[in-house]
Amino acid sequence: MYFGTPKWENIWISEKDLEIILEKLSEFIKPSPYGSENVSLNYGLHITGGEPFLNYNILLKSIQLGNELKIPSLFVETNCYWCKNDEITKEKLNELRRNGLKGILISVNPFILEHIPFEHTERAIKKSKDIFGNNVMIYQKYYYYQFKSLGIKEKFSIEQYLRKVDINDLQKKVELFQMGRAAYKLQDFYKKHPSNFFFKENCQLDLVRNWHNHFDNYRNYMPGYCGGLSWGNIRNLDSLCNEGINLDDFPVFRCLILGNMKDLYDYSVENFDFRENSDGYISKCHLCTDIRRKIVIETNKIKELKPREFYFHI
Ligand code: SF4
Helix, strand or coil, X not given: CCCCCCCCCCCCCCHHHHHHHHXXXXXXXXXXXXXXXXXXXXXXXXXCCCCHHHHHHHHHHHHHHHHHCCCCCEEEEECCCCCCCHHHHHHHHHHHHHXXXXXXXXXXXXXXXXXXXXXXXXXXXXXXXXXXCCCEEXXXXXXXXHHHHCCCCCCCCHHHHHHHCXXXXXXXXXXXXXXXXXXXXXXXXXXXXXXHHHCCCCCHHHHCCCCCCEECCCCXXXXXXXCCCCCCEHHHHHHHHHHCCCHHHCHHHHHHHHCCHHHHHHHHHHHHCCCCCCCCXXXXXXXXXXHHHHHHHHCCCCCCCCCHHHHHCC
């Protein structure tokens, strides 16, 4: 979704920003339907990345702050790269638990498997269950059981993986958002369409939803799962909420919320000479990202297209 790669500059959220932002957010965060001591995917607050364990000190500080602010259903997402042995795994999970972490989400998918031995993932799940009980989410379970049934222990390349599985079957059984890097890298597995196939699409529900939004280390308030888009500086959340937003200042949002993908397409063709890819697109998000990339190449004046770095990692 966010074109995560080690090639991004090594910039971390500051403690000061964390304090300000978490304090502002704390009043809006809803607990899991099972209660604030439990976790659910789209409730509470999750610390994610990139990979949050890459900077363990900031992760720990986030949990401490979240706990002080009584933010409910606090959990962390991880790819388990750091679970190299039982001691380290137990020690870190216990420390986070003592400081207020309520649960954990463990990412399992073939993209992570390319880089992280599956035995790290299995260790993380086992130790997490010992420490967090039922507050352990495996995303996605289908892959977890599939990797186990394939007898995988180490890393496994995507090419090896794709030789072992039926991709058509996979598409029916797992959740895969056709956006971000996936739209580009996996495009050959999906039917492609010319841009006008997506012209009637509108993104109001994706962009103004009141659940599962993210903020990043550049202080962007990012709507939904839409990488490279920002409603502005999360430190200004009060004015964003109280004064509202004038969509005339946000031409891309204006097209996608009040209009549709055709409006965004026309806007980009007229103003930035966008030319669609003749190979076509697998999803509205694929087209949207391609259009936005072209706009960012041509101008730095469209303020909702942030972080700009996102577009240079496509
Ligand atoms: S088309 Fe663009 S704005 Fe709409 S959901 Fe996809 S990435 Fe977000």
